[in-house]
Amino acid sequence: MTxxxxxxxxxxxxxxxxxxLAAWQIASFFFPYYLFPPVQDIVVRTVRILVNWPELxxxxxxxxxxxxxxxxxxLLGSLLAIPIGRYPKLESYITPFLVFLQGIPALxxxxxxxxxxxxxxxxxxxxxxxxxxxxxxFQVLDSYRSxxxxxxxxTMSFRPSAWTLFRVxxxxxxxxxxxxxxxxxxxxxxxxxxxxxxxxxxxxxxxxLLRQQQLFDMAxxxxxxxxxxxxxxxxxxVIVWVENWLLRYRPVSERAA
Amino acid sequence: MADPLIRFREVTKExxxxxxxxxxxxxxxxxxAIEKGEIVAVLGKTGCGKSTxxxxxxxxxxxxxxxxxxxxxxxxxxxxxxxxxxxxxxxxDRLMPWRTALDNVVLGLEILDAKRAEAEIVARRxxxxxxxSGNENDYPHALSGGMRQRVSIARAFAVEPDILLCDEPxxxxxxMTARDLRAEFVRLVKQAGKTAVFITHHINEAMDVxxxxxxxxxxxxxxxxxxxxxxxxxxxxxxxxxDEILKVLSLETGEGMxxxxxx
Ligand SMILES: Nc1ncnc2c1ncn2[C@@H]1O[C@H](COP(=O)(O)OP(=O)(O)OP(=O)(O)O)[C@@H](O)[C@H]1O
Ligand SMILES: [Mg+2]
Numbered sequence: 001m002t003x004x005x006x007x008x009x010x011x012x013x014x015x016x017x018x019x020x021l022a023a024w025q026i027a028s029f030f031f032p033y034y035l036f037p038p039v040q041d042i043v044v045r046t047v048r049i050l051v052n053w054p055e056l057x058x059x060x061x062x063x064x065x066x067x068x069x070x071x072x073x074x075l076l077g078s079l080l081a082i083p084i085g086r087y088p089k090l091e092s093y094i095t096p097f098l099v100f101l102q103g104i105p106a107l108x109x110x111x112x113x114x115x116x117x118x119x120x121x122x123x124x125x126x127x128x129x130x131x132x133x134x135x136x137x138f139q140v141l142d143s144y145r146s147x148x149x150x151x152x153x154x155t156m157s158f159r160p161s162a163w164t165l166f167r168v169x170x171x172x173x174x175x176x177x178x179x180x181x182x183x184x185x186x187x188x189x190x191x192x193x194x195x196x197x198x199x200x201x202x203x204x205x206x207x208x209l210l211r212q213q214q215l216f217d218m219a220x221x222x223x224x225x226x227x228x229x230x231x232x233x234x235x236x237x238v239i240v241w242v243e244n245w246l247l248r249y250r251p252v253s254e255r256a257a
Numbered sequence: 258m259a260d261p262l263i264r265f266r267e268v269t270k271e272x273x274x275x276x277x278x279x280x281x282x283x284x285x286x287x288x289x290a291i292e293k294g295e296i297v298a299v300l301g302k303t304g305c306g307k308s309t310x311x312x313x314x315x316x317x318x319x320x321x322x323x324x325x326x327x328x329x330x331x332x333x334x335x336x337x338x339x340x341x342x343x344x345x346x347x348x349x350d351r352l353m354p355w356r357t358a359l360d361n362v363v364l365g366l367e368i369l370d371a372k373r374a375e376a377e378i379v380a381r382r383x384x385x386x387x388x389x390s391g392n393e394n395d396y397p398h399a400l401s402g403g404m405r406q407r408v409s410i411a412r413a414f415a416v417e418p419d420i421l422l423c424d425e426p427x428x429x430x431x432x433m434t435a436r437d438l439r440a441e442f443v444r445l446v447k448q449a450g451k452t453a454v455f456i457t458h459h460i461n462e463a464m465d466v467x468x469x470x471x472x473x474x475x476x477x478x479x480x481x482x483x484x485x486x487x488x489x490x491x492x493x494x495x496x497x498x499x500d501e502i503l504k505v506l507s508l509e510t511g512e513g514m515x516x517x518x519x520x
Contacts, residue, residue: 150347150349150351151351151353153312153317153347153351154345154347154351155364155368156317156336157315157317157343157345158340158341158364158365158368158369158416159336159337159339159340159341159368160368164367164368168353168364168367168368169353172353172355247355249354249355249356249396249398250354250398251396251398251399
């Protein structure tokens with residue numbers, strides 16, 4: 001029997017999840033509650049967050065912070081990448097700076113942001129943007145560089161204005177790379193955001209995690225973590241849909257099943 | 258007599274070699290003039306610099322020395338003076354993979370700020386003229402090589418440029434289709450009083466399409482030139498020119514190139 005490859009993939013994922021949950025459940029019989037709470041308790045807590053508005057609001061708050069950070073890093077990254085793409089000489093000046101930024105841990109930014117700035121939201125936005133900016137810049141730059149010289153000259157032969165060139169050639173060229181960059185950076189941002197929320201947020205997943213730690217509530221800690229994972233999964237899927245629609249022109253080889 | 262529309266004066270184009278040592282001369286002190294309304298066919302062995310001459314004419318690359326003049330302007334430094342005035346059919350089709358056949362043809366009109374609805378009407382008409390009705394909504398990957406080439410011809414023609422530059426526009430078409438399009442091409446250019454430079458590898462195509470034939474040396478310089486008219490397109494006149502072109506082309510020595518040109 002041959003299964004539809006996507007269905008098979010799905011079943012494989014379910015099977016591995018099932019093994020993990022079973023192992024957890026067995027552990028819950030032998031260890032104290034605060035170390036391994038039973039699976040059903042975690043599920044109940046997870047669902048409760050989703051259906052309880054004040055709690056769901058905090059998840060959305062964190063989602064919003066991720067989004068603002070990514071959008072800001074994307075805009076700034078594009079603003080940096082396009083001039084570097086056009087004038088390659090700039091690269092030797094800007095790249096070392098970005099590489100340097102990339103090496104700084106998120107936690108250091110938390111400290112810096114607390115010392116430098118007032119206002120929780122501003123601090124969080126700063127941390128989110130600064131931690132995802134280098135990757136966004138490099139990714140946008142790479143996709144800009146993949147632009148075909150032939151198509152560029154063909155378009156130029158009609159003498160477009162800078163804006164038209166951007167719209168008809170540059171945007172479609174860099175779009176696939178940008179979507180990939182969003183997918184990659186989304187995961188990074190979701191990990192950074194809970195750290196960034198340590199700057200004194202009074203709401204959000206990071207704040208709730210800290211509270212669960214103080215209460216020694218493992219089920220709660222996991223339930224809040226799962227919210228973030230679910231958020232990333234849902235947004236990834238949305239990006240994949242958008243991608244499939246925007247990039248529908250791409251041929252698929254029949255060999256590539 | 259009025260000034261010629263296109264003039265090359267001692268134009269040289271050198272490319273730097275990939276290893277950075279020395280230069281490679283693709284066009285060597287090339288001079289010629291083309292009058293308004295003329296169709297000039299350019300012949301020459303592969304790698305002799307035809308496409309490079311073309312890029313110079315289109316203002317896409319800058320001459321190393323010498324002067325290119327089109328209608329009193331320098332196509333490279335006064336690039337924008339030629340907005341909507343030049344239509345280029347490139348050697349490879351250069352279609353945007355993310356645009357349908359129709360949208361690829363619309364591109365030039367869109368860049369020239371035509372209204373979308375009008376641009377579409379024009380684009381559809383051109384696609385129909387080139388035998389592509391029904392393929393408007395296909396993406397390039399779903400078209401055959403010859404179909405893609407015709408889309409790129411439609412894209413260049415749709416903007417109704419004064420000057421048409423065609424780099425082997427009919428090379429990936431079957432002989433019957435190519436013959437029809439060749440006749441249509443000549444009719445279009447003549448009817449609208451346009452000027453065309455037409456690169457080809459086929460001596461017969463050059464003689465059928467061109468008012469004048471230029472045969473290039475390598476690096477690009479004029480090795481032979483002939484004016485075509487009713488008399489020289491027929492019988493012994495044609496034969497004489499063909500023999501002459503063959504002689505010039507076979508004298509050309511090329512590195513690793515096939516000896517016999519296509520007739
Ligand atoms: N951008 C470039 N950089 C370096 N060398 C180049 C470049 N463009 C063309 N050349 C060289 O210039 C020479 C002429 O190339 P060109 O494309 O003009 O030939 P062509 O006459 O159009 O040939 P074909 O009939 O095969 O199309 C070739 O040797 C090519 O390698
Ligand atoms: Mg060529």
